[in-house]
Amino acid sequence: MMNRRMILIRIGQMLILESILLLLPLIVSLIYQEWSSLTAFAETMGITAVLGILTILLIKPHSQVIYAREGFAIVSAAWILLSLFGALPFFISGEIPNYIDAVFETVSGFTTTGATILTDVEKMSHGMLFWRSFTHWIGGMGVLVLIMAIVPTDSGRSIHIMRAEMAGPVIGKLVPKLKDTAKILYILYLVLTVLQAILLLLGGMPLFDSAVHALGTAGTGGFGIKADSIASYSPYLQWVIIVFMYLFSLNFNLYYLLILRKFVSVVKNTELWVYTAIVFISSAFITYNIFPVYGNFHDSFRHAMFQVLSISSTSGFSSADFNTWPTLSKAILFLLMFMGGCAGSTAGGLKMSRVMLLSKTVRRDIGHLLHPRSVSAVKFEGKTVDNNTIQSVSAYFVLYIFLNACTFFILSFEPFDMETNLSAAVSCVNNVGPGFSVVGPMGSYEGYSDFSTVVLTVAMLFGRLEIYPLLLALSPRSWFTRSNIHRRRPA
């Protein structure tokens, strides 16, 4: 049976943390003297803090032990509640009057998707815009990992929570202690974010814009604060964002290895090079393809790089309306949506390492058809991958395709063209943000009915948590497995 009390305690901690994190947008509202958003934040802070503290005070666990299923349950429940409460400021302040839309916007934030239902983003208050981008930053690395980094934890079993929350096929620790690993990851994350904000400031971007864009890039989210996203900023600022979208879609372990001066391990990382190669090759194709549109190499290359990295890192910023680009460019961008960034980054999608593992497995199996008696191992990063991992990656791929297909099918009831629905489904499942046609970079998801909005919201959560946690948490069997025989309590 589930250790429900431990689940509740973790969720209580999460609520308290959310209340503390809301302090930042509250301060922003205070600076810009936006009183209605200020009260909205304050009320939400109050509600989450009271609920969180009550949970922690009232619940005393029988045992600290949690297993994989509790890990899944904690992560699913925490993310759902985080979003439901995170949507309150939008709703209370009336800036997004429909609660379902507010939840969509918040989930889109926490899952680092960046899809929006807002038609005129420039009308929003500064506090709300900041909170929207801040949710990207919180969701990028994971809120429970943040709790792990700052709250003294008791047992090593929290690894189950980390595995469920962090994206990628295999989660490795950087140092023996989970808490220290979580701390290192968050410090790296923070340092890179601040660095980007400084570089943006130096390029003449206003402080508020720099902060918001740095937060959005770090989480590979992609909420902008202008109707045309990044298009109206200078080429220098666009290049800074390009570089940081690239950096945030790489495995964070590599930065730690750099700090440890283990340069050889970084250079030998094949995922890094394959990802980089794909980014450059795609950009080269698109540059060639859109050259007639812009007429000069520099603009074409910059826009190509920006869009390629924006999609492959699953950020979803845009420096140009790629909706108007030729079909080849759009096709490349559409395919990049599936791939996503490297494992261990804040990016969404299938993840580079899974794509590599899958293609290597396929190659092995084809070889096996030619030479039925052959024995060959799948090697990845210099190590043989055991069959369990291959199996779970293949199973994940099947579920992933199924998730994309289901979302697409349900959306097809809407009166939009197929390009819109397909790209909206894929974009949300992979946490990219913009799609094509109606949901393109200059459009929004506003036209979808409430039902479809809920479906897309759920799809984003499934995509961010990599399907399994939610799937298992939603299955009644993981909650209600009880023995039929009445047990006597030991004296």
Added chain:
Amino acid sequence: MNILVVGCGKIGSTIVASLVEEGHNVMAVDNNPAVLESITNIYDVMTVCGSGTDCDILAEAGAADAELVVAVTASDEFNMLCCYLAKKMGAQHTIARIRKPEYNINSLSFLKQQLGLSLIINPEMLAAKEIHNIIKVPSALKIESFSGRNFEIIEIMIGEGSPLHNIKLMDIRSKFKAKFLVSVVLRNNEVFIPDGHFVLRQGDKIGLTGESGEIIKLLRALGVERKQARNIMILGGSSTAYYLSKLLIETGHRVKITERSESRCDELSDLLPKAVIINSDGAQQEVLEEEGLNTTDAFVALTGMDEQNILISVFARNKHVPKVITKINRPELSEMARNLGLDTVISPKKIVSDILVQYARALENSLGSNVETLYKIMDDKAEVMEFNVRADFKYTNTPLKSLKFRPNLLIGGIIRNRKSILPTGDDVIMVGDRVIVVSESRRLNDLSDILQ
């Protein structure tokens, strides 16, 4: 502290568990990915899959920065090579498990010196020593000694009709005319550090500190101490049985070993000419009775199977053998064994992990007062530690009554110049003393930790 544990078998995983609990940064190396996976699922460790004698693997596991490397794979030679390599790569201290008798008899200190080992552990030998200690004082459930071997802590159970029942601690010493201290009491699975007003009850498990002679005196006065156990029957001819028999024969006991394998019997009879070796399946009750289970003073079950040890021990207990000692490796089974009425349970891997915890704690503070010895007592619910008082301890020469101690601990004794003191309020701690502290599972690293 950064600790690298190579080999995650039965002993390795216990070591990992207790070192993690102590708060160390533990890296585990093993070549079996399934074992490593189960370890990462339970404990907060980082693992590296591969051979512990592969320099790349050792480097990946951070041997160069490790303060302590522990090699506990099944192979002695592998452990030695692993420690040697780790030491050369920059590890500060290395501990290897070496258990083949040939290494232990002749070449041990030479090996230790040449390989730069800080410590060699031989779980079988350690278990044998502990069992030997218990057989010397059969009424004790557990007996551990401190520096100089003269001062001891001993666990006894207050049985039915014991004169200790319903006695206030402040009256106890005058009644029994022996110098000792009741340092800790386990009642209903709860540990108490008692004061003078504490009243003992039947069914309590108590921990006594005192000089060996005084404790024997008390046990005689209590009437629980029978004559020395003379005839010892050992079930199973493992290496623990061999070490134990050797120790017992040296101290003049009569030893009888039953062992199933004929070839092992031949070896044992060659190694232990004075012992009686019986080649038969010890699980057969008639054989045990024929070989005099009824007249034996102590029965020790040392086969490789926990279940068999438990069952035959229960059988021996039912035949009223005065002292039954059971070796159990799996911790969940030792809990069950206690429920079946087996009070003296020995677990080699617990002994080893206690030693490592103690070693790691001593390493952690090379300054100040040092942890000299550490034992877990009262079913692991309390700890008893021996601290070495160095010159920089601030409260030397201050009467104990004017020091503010933390709750739930007490000073069980002070050893000064080979003499021991049972402390009263007027006693002082002096430089060079060894202070025995009994504490209710509070992690103490330093003698100053006992003060508020």
